[in-house]
Amino acid sequence: MAECHPVGFQWVMEAKARGAKVIHIDPRFTRTSAVADSYVPIRAGSDIAFLGGIVKYILDNDKYFKDYVVAYTNASFLVGEGFVDSEDLGGLFSGYDEEKGSYDMSSWAYDGVDEEPAGGAGHHLGSGGPSLDPSNIKRDETLQHPRTVFQVLKRHYARYTPEMVEEICGVPPELFHEVCEAVTANSGRERTTCWVYSVGWTHHSVGVQYIRGSAIIQLLLGNMGRPGGGILALRGHASIQGSTDIPTLFNILPGYLPMPKAGDPDTFDDYLDTIRTPEQKGFWAEAESYVVSLLKAWWGDAATKGNDWCFDYLPRITGDHGTYQTAIDMNDDKVEGYFLLGQNPAVGSAHGKLQRLGMSHLKWLVVRDLNMIESATFWKDGPEIATGELKTEEIGTEVFFLPAAAHTEKSGSFTQTQRMLQWHHKAVDPPGDCTSELEFFFLLGKKLKERLADSVLERDLPLQRLTWDYSVDEKGEPSAADVLREINGRHLSGDKSGQPLSAYTEMKPDGSTAGGCWIYTGVYADDVNQAARRKPGQEQDWVATEWGWAWPANRRQLYNRASADPDGKPWSERKAYLSWDADQGKWVGPDVPDFVVDKPPSYRPPKGAAGADGLAGDDPFIMQADGKGWLYAPSGLLDGPMPVHYEPHESPVRNALHPQQASPTREVYKRQDNLSNPSGDDPGSDVFPYVFTTYRLTEHHTAGGMSRWLPYLSELQPEFFCEVSPEHARERGLEHLGWATIITARSAIEARVLVTERVVPLTMGGRTIHQVGLPYHWGVGADAVVSGDSANDLFGLTLDPNVHIQESKAASCDIQPGRRPTGPALLRLVEEYRSRAGITVETGNTLKTVKP
Amino acid sequence: MSPRGRRRDEFQMVPDAHFTSYYGRPVVKAAPWTADIPAYLFLGGLAGGSSLLAAGAQATGRDSLRRTSRLGALVGISLSMAALVHDLGKPARFANMLRVAKPTSPMSVGTWVLTAYGPMAGLAGVAELRPFLPRSLRDGAVGRLLGAAGTPAGALAALAAPAVASYTAVLLSDTATPSWHEAHRELPFVFVGSAAAAAGGLGLLGASLHDAGPARRLAVGGALLELAAEHRMEQSMGLAAEPLRAGTPGRFMRASKALTAFGAVTAAVLGGRSRVAAGLAGAALMAGSACTRFGVFEAGQESARDPKYTVVPQRERLNARLGS
Amino acid sequence: MTYDPATASGWVDAPARKGFFTDTSVCIGCKACEVACKEWNAVPDDGMSFLGSSYDNTGALGASTWRHVAFIEQKKPVDLGMPSTARPGADGDGRADFRWLMESDVCKHCTHAACLDVCPTGSLFRTEFGTVVVQDEICNGCGYCVPACPFGVIDRRIGEKDTPKVGVAQKCTLCYDRIGEGLEPACAKACPTKSIQFGDLDELRERAQSRVDVLHAAGVHDAKLYGESEGDGVGGMGAFFLLLDEPEVYGLPPDPVVTTKDLPAMWKKAGLAALTLLAGAVAAFAGSGS
């Protein structure tokens, strides 16, 4: 966190100064470790076992927060009889379909819930959460019934002992115990523990299950919805949270509404039913209002009840259109043209070669960036030109480079990890021809509309009718505030017609409101840009709700009803946040309640109540269909209801827990251009005996477009390097400040060697495992101040099935002293490794490895 | 890993048992000066000593010695000024030194000393050129003025000369460069000795045997002073004396001592009798003086580049104070 | 009564002396200070060399590096209350304590500043805030301040002819142009952890002492202040530090002394030497009858 979120890290330092204990768990001793109270070295790709060990510790030692767990989680719910745990199937849950490489999730359902896995999960569902009718769920509040979630969990984690943690993670039992003690001692009524993670946890084929692992811990310890608790996802680019809220993702619409699928929900009503079942509890029940308002915002008067609010104008997805699938499709000549706006996949995306070769198949490529990044110049100075795989004169791609304005050169909002929008005002005009994305798209849209103005084709109606009327300033820059206003939404009729909406609860399914993103409604309440508020901290209370604006409804902490006990009283004075004020008949506290404000703790829904009314006065997790925190996820995740330790796709280590080596539902691509190293104890795996991981340096930013072009940052970390332990350096003859070549089945790259005690060889299962650390900021090109080989050229493509994130935090490799060969000799080196390891397209790609 | 052997960019993980440093990097910075500066030290000393000899020769009517010394001072001071200016990062701004007079800055003091000395020494030197001027000039007003000015100018130069020869020791010592600073008690004597030896040496080279007596005596006396002061200096400098003995500076210092001793002995024994011997002795003494300056200069630079010379004595001093 | 260098330099009604307290125990080595300093002061880059001294590729303070963040990777046998790695199998008994120290170094703005003392042009001067600043237009690049500084801070900028301020001595100005406007120096402003604290020196000294007390109470016995004492060899530093190890570990001199402290003695000796020379010359002539 200190490395990548140094500004946010000031609050960790502040907390530490006030007595908080800071623990850092990372394969490398980083700048974060340097100031933490305790540092735990861990093998990359093994955290599920570590977290599972903590779960077991909590359960075995009765350290869980019993009142919280019983009242607020699904611990007492009974799981259906059909469910078989991975512990009993060698690492697979019931319902695994070997043909499809995926699960039929029906057996995971709660007992008595006729689970129709509505809409499925993962990208089929969007982030709306699975729908579920909870009215018949069976419970045992004593938690004794063997099929309670609680007991299921206990059995599931029974083998995650400290010894197992050591064998899998390389963490010695004493150190592991220290973490367990610290986490449990700092949880409960009086104290809370927070888990902070970022991409060290997500860039795995089981990334989602990493987070689930910590969610289980936090729920068991009562750390959710309470001040100082929670799971803090540190985000990436300044508004990466914003780019999921108002998504740049292919599978969701603004506000986490699912993107309709071609042929699947054919009608508007079918579509709505994938988001909510009419009788469902929780706020998703109002989805129709959100969708209709969105369509009204986009198509204005053209959107009527009669035409389903132009629902048919929405594009349909036909499968995975994620960035990696698209890159593969490029290689297969299925993609004609591509816009790259603020992205440098030639360097930043896994499997650099596949990215660059893919782009060389395009007819046209538009790159809008601050600098002439490698993705714009790969056709003349990329690594494949050097190896002879590409010849400039043979590449047909027409590349358009358009200079972009940086964030200081335009106004707009950033949404950070707390879901807080903060407005930034333009500081200077963009230089030269640089323009903002907003101006670019506004003009592009206008041009397209102009071109299609006379078209009579039905397929052109969505563009013809699209509302596209932002005000522009004297320089031609459209008003970003106008866009935010549109996102906020407004009344379209009635006496408030034209006025901004003040909360999403005002949205109507009858076309009388418009709003571009329901969760953002309120950011322009009272026609004031609430995101631009800058009231200093010392002038308000500690929650500081008048700084910026957080969605939804300016709520600073989600599920904060859980900060009070079931009766509405704070769990403790020390950790008081919200409480029920019986006199006033409402929830009070420093934050906006994440609850119906006047719903008393004692409220019990009448039979058949739907939507928000269906949630009881002690159901804090209001976005969940059953109002509870899920220790066990009966649906919604494609790879299992509970986390299981699997090895990464490529690992020099055999799964110590299960015959099933890696996640059986990971997304693999069996292609000649995407070969994998043999894993576990498969033949040839000894050719790649080391683990490597990739990460960031404070001094650089991601693929380097914003740092390698700046001398002030480049001089601080001028060269690509690898970090190895002294022991590892001895074993392989690597010299400090010398060169090393790192090899995988995809490529070989060279790096300067940094021998450092900060990398620790791990002892696990009687074996020493060496890890190589690689910052991934460098790329091969001629325009930057500094350049170097790209760590991403080492990776192939293997993805998490839920979110299609690449596994770029753990893989296997070999490392040798000296520089890599150049030109075609580089390809020969890689070929030699492949044949030595006996690699074919099948290698490492068998999903099910449990023998029947 | 020996701390001495550590190169600038070498990786040091474990703190050295004897002293610690940051990757073997220097603590203080070496002066950004090149060979210009030791050359300046030598030439300045030569000029100062020569002006003294010249004044004496003037007073005692030793024409050849006077001529040699005045011209030596002229050349010495001119070249040394050129060297000095050349070493400035912004040579055009040389005059900025005349903005202030700061006793805390030996360079400022030196500037003023040179400002007083330079024109006088120059005038005296130029006066010696009178016989070589074309007749019309020589006998004209300018020539006569020159002739008249030579003597008082030479006397004034001689007054400033001891300062010219000695302030340079303070110039070096008044730094954090260990081997310069630690030398501060004896370095002025080394330098004036060296200046006397050099000027005497020049006198031996240029003056007639008949006139060269005082030059010989000054040379021998200066050489003895230099050698004795050097010895004491090395005893008193502690660790900072080490660079004076090792490497390039060590070679300079050894050469300096050999040349100086040889020159002194030759001058004393044969200098009064043989013109050749006197010339040889003079050349040896001048070379010896130059070596001293280069040796001291380089030793200082070396002591600044190696953190040992900064850290160890300071650490010892500190520990002694803290009583540990 | 503390010695106030601004008053001593002739400033009348000088504002309170300004300085830095750099608390290395909270430094996270982000180098924001280095970059902010360069941005604000338009200091050119210092070369693209990979030094590999841990994460430090800048090496040292210099003419084009006015803030420098040092990184020290250490195995330490003692318990320091700082994080340690478990190193199974290492060092016999299974564990060796390891720590990574970081320190953002800067010009000390010494109470008795050798650089200023020796500057022959008056380019270096004492500001009303008690800080030491180079006047670029006056410096003639004599380079004398460079070896004079006991901390190796100031240097003459080298580079191509078109390098800004080439040949001129350069170092931290304590953001003279910012503090004069009531702003914080750029480095302190950018520091996310308040490792760099700017303010009135008196107040900073108090704050630093209480920070040391807190750390000692927390078991970090190695925490100590460096440069806060007026009794030290430079009369106290305007920019002082809380260190977790000996100064030399960070590349700082353990017991710096302003070189001009010995200057009177030096002048005395030089005077004596000059007289000796004069006497010698007189003697050289006196011994001869003309």
Ligand SMILES: Nc1nc2c(c(=O)[nH]1)N[C@H]1C(S)=C(S)[C@@H](COP(=O)(O)OP(=O)(O)OC[C@H]3O[C@@H](n4cnc5c(=O)[nH]c(N)nc54)[C@H](O)[C@@H]3O)O[C@H]1N2
């Ligand atoms: N200076 C700087 N700041 C940045 C960025 C940048 O490029 N530079 N990028 C921004 C972006 S886009 C993002 S997404 C964030 C990312 O922020 P972070 O997630 O903090 O970034 P990384 O350095 O990629 O990964 C974090 C750590 O994960 C560790 N790690 C690797 N594998 C594992 C594992 O299996 N388990 C555990 N526990 N740790 C593991 C790595 O050693 C690394 O130290 O940073 C943002 N901030």
Ligand SMILES: Nc1nc2c(c(=O)[nH]1)N[C@H]1C(S)=C(S)[C@@H](COP(=O)(O)OP(=O)(O)OC[C@H]3O[C@@H](n4cnc5c(=O)[nH]c(N)nc54)[C@H](O)[C@@H]3O)O[C@H]1N2
């Ligand atoms: N091996 C490995 N690979 C990784 C990761 C890893 O940890 N390991 N991390 C992954 C993560 S989390 C991320 S986010 C990606 C990042 O990967 P990319 O997004 O591909 O890389 P960036 O360098 O951040 O590219 C952003 C570009 O946007 C430009 N830019 C900045 N502002 C603007 C603007 O306002 N408009 C326009 N048009 N352009 C702008 C910048 O100059 C820069 O070139 O890398 C991923 N890849």
Ligand code: SF4
């Ligand atoms: S780069 Fe920007 S977003 Fe990242 S830590 Fe620094 S200030 Fe925050």
Ligand code: SF4
């Ligand atoms: S640290 Fe050096 S440069 Fe800074 S004021 Fe002191 S003597 Fe001058």
Ligand code: SF4
């Ligand atoms: S280099 Fe400039 S600032 Fe330094 S002493 Fe010389 S004139 Fe003064």
Ligand code: SF4
């Ligand atoms: S005070 Fe100003 S000049 Fe000095 S280091 Fe900080 S930013 Fe640079």
Ligand code: SF4
């Ligand atoms: S900005 Fe602060 S935390 Fe970052 S390196 Fe500088 S002093 Fe340390």
Ligand SMILES: [Mo]
């Ligand atoms: Mo990211």
